[in-house]
Amino acid sequence: MERYLRRLGRDIWRSVEEGLHVPVLTPVQTDGAATRLGGSQPAMSHPTKDDLNKMENDVVAFYEISCGVAPNSFDIIINCKSAKEIWDVLKNLYEGSEQAQDKKLTTTLNDFNNFKAHTGESLEDSFKRFNLIVTKLSNAGTIRNNDETNLQFLNGLGRHGTTTKMIVQGDRKIHSL
Template sequence: MAQPLSLNVSNCVGGSNRAPILVANEYHHWSQRMEMYLKRLGRDVWRSVEKGLHVPFLTPVQADGAQVRLGGGQAAMNHPMKDDLDKMESDAVAFYEISCRVAPDNFDIMIICNLAKEPWDVLNNFYEGSQQHQDKRLTTSLNEFKNVKAHAAESLEESFKRFNLIVTKLSNPGTVRSNHETNI
């Protein structure tokens, strides 16, 4: 039998110098914290998660009006610029941070990934599900919200916590509500 992973709150939340650890039933919180952490490492680190690996634009090398050719007839290409190399390094940093902050079970899911965007998308799909699944969850939450009532033996505090949990489900990404709608 596998030993349960022991985590304390500071590991789950992360900090200014370490990314949060993904706990299975807290993916939504982890993804928000991880996004903030990766953005803090640099705009290119988060950009590589959102958009994928930066591919530098290489052009054929020109010499006296004629292209320089390599053996085999290929045109020689210029080298990536420092900015391109920095952006490519950012993808490696993002991939490392994501892959090192997941539990072994999740690491097995994303072992086939090569770029930072891939494990992010794999984990999102695994925990959040398809668009159809997300729509179903939203419909369920909306019905819960419409039918929320205090239970007979429930204290006001317990009722308020349950109500706040329902409101939080409705304010997850993909559901845009104004402050006015949330307050109503």
């Protein structure tokens, strides 16, 4: 969703990051006619073109996020007043608190470091499972270089992957897998 909103425009994404834009309206000097006619409120300035654009971006961001929410999650955001509020609620719902994110990262790092192919598992299935772990690490902002990743996978194959390891390491292509 973030990529989609950024593609719509950086000002749309700004609305999500910063929240609703509230224009600053200032009292306008008048000739006193409004006061003479019984008006008790001073005249206020009008929003600038920039203010109107930012307010429109807020509406677009709110609409796009609302439309992208799964029906079963809509009740959770129904009372949100801004795109930022929706985003924060959904982020907490799907990613969890910072503590929960740390726990997920620790678990994923542990899965990476202790990866082992299961008995009877095909090379392809082992790779898919390992690749999912690497993707989770990447999504969490932890990137491993190709050499480290490839060596971890090959070492995780155990004795069943000895032939594969020997071929790859013998060709010295470990960094280009």
